[in-house]
Amino acid sequence: MTQAPRTLNERDGLALLDQLRDWAHELGFSQIGVADIDLSTAEPGLLAWLQAGFHGTMHYMQAHGLKRARPAELVPGTLRVLTARMDYLPRHLDASDATPAPDGAQDVATAASTWQTVEWQRLGDPHAAQVSIYARGRDYHKVLRSRLQKLADRLAAAIGPLGYRVFTDSAPVLEVELAARSGIGWRGKHTLTLHREAGSMFFLGEIYLDLPLPLSEPVTGHCGQCQACIDVCPTRAIVAPYRVDARRCISYLTIEHEGAIPEEMRPLMGNRIYGCDDCQLVCPWNKFARRAVVDDFDARAGFQQPKLLQLWAWDEAEFLKRTEGSAIRRIGHERWRRNLAVAMGNALRWQDDAEMRATLVAALPQASPLLAEHIVWALAAGSSPYFLTGEALA
Structure with a gap:
């Protein structure tokens, strides 16, 4: 990183950490902590997870090893x-809660009865397109990257030359492990970080430093005997407490996986076209989830209460325009439509829809082999007469 290791006496270190907390809050972060770099006790679990193949086609997980x-x-x-930690629950998540509480504060009972209920209702609407919050x-x-950079810049301006590197889910970093060791929260049985006063609806980011800041105290876990997240998972991906099979x-299937979605998984996906929030929606601690204090996480136009046919209508140019600056853009238009086709097949399985069926049939002649496979499956899933008579393949 830089020159010889720095030293900090306890008093100066604690004062500097207090100053960092103030700067972090000004930048929209809800909490910061400091972790040691000895994660050796986490290595066996990481190796076992990789050896079991639970990382699927995310080969970079294995490439970086330990x-x-x-x-x-x-x-x-x-x-x-x-x-x-930066809370991301949108300030205007649903129409019944149009006024954000100041500084992310909220009435817990009201929050639990609005945003979670609305999300469950959308999951039960086969024509709705469910995008992860x-x-x-x-x-x-x-x-997060830009704000973490600003935080690091302020630190460097205050103490002089500093060796650091900023990460936001962008490198081989054990984010949840570091968060747990630094007091941000504990690892839930769904493997996400949980906080007693903020649930799990937040992002994590890190700054690797060559500065020996005082360490934060870790917190104990509070999942107890609860296994709601395990029971609710549509695909049984949480194969054991604290263990997820990404495959x-x-x-993983809607974002990371590049090829055809395994057929046995498709009916279980319902109307989820980008990500899945079920394990967070059911978690009792998310009654304490906090609204974001920055407007970046407010839902964009087109993603507030979208329908499947509405999103299918986007050609590639429209998709790129609508997803500019969005995490969704990285999957590309083909995989976007692949996911939509699966959801539309599940909608047709639920209830026949002539417009949806005709839309899929019309798209089939120009579809790539990957997309065509999922369109054919969708039509068959809905017992389509086009598929059964072979007209969809003509």
Whole structure:
């Protein structure tokens, strides 16, 4: 990273950490913590997860090996990892809650009876297109990275030359492990970070530092005997407490997976076209989820209450325009339509829809082989007469 390791006496370190907390709050972060770089106890679990093949086609997970658990190997000179939490629950998540509470504060009972209920209702509407809450606004990578950079710049301006590197789900970093060790929260049984006063609806970011800041106290877990997240998972991707098989996870299938979605998974996806929030919706701790304090995570036009046919109507140019600066753009138009085709097949299975069926049939002649496979499946799933008579393949 930089020059010889710095030193900090306890008093100066604590004062600097208090100042960092103030700066972080000004930048929209809800909490920061400091973790040590010794993650050796996390290595066996990481290796077992990789050896089981639970990472699917995310080959970069295996390519980096144990660097994920060794911050000083990833960024030489690292002495501490500053972790940061930014709440992302949109301020205007549904029409019944149009007025955001100041500074992200909210009435817990009201929150639990509005946004979670609305999300469950949309999951039960076969014609609705369900996009994961975090992806409806601006790409969180862009938001957190720029604000973490500003936080690091302020630190460097205050103390002089500093060795650091900023990460936001952008490198082989054990984010949840670092968050747990720095007091941001504990690892839930769904493997996400949980906070007693903020649930799990937040993003994580890190700054690897060559500065020996005082460490934060970790917190204990509070999942107890609850396994609501395990029971609710549509594809049974949470194969054991604290263990997820990504190959079965709808978030992985709709975002990370590039090829054909396994047929046995398609009926289980329902109307989820980008990501899945079920394990968070059911989690009791998310009655404490906080609204975002930045407007970047407000849902964009087109993603507030979209319908499947509405999103299918976007050609590639429209898709690129609508998803500019969004995390969704990275999957591309073909995979976007692949996901929509699966959801439309599930909608047809639920209830016949002549317009939806005709739309799929019309798209088939120009479809790529990948998309054509999913369109044919969708028509068959809805017991389409076009498929059964062979007209869809003509």
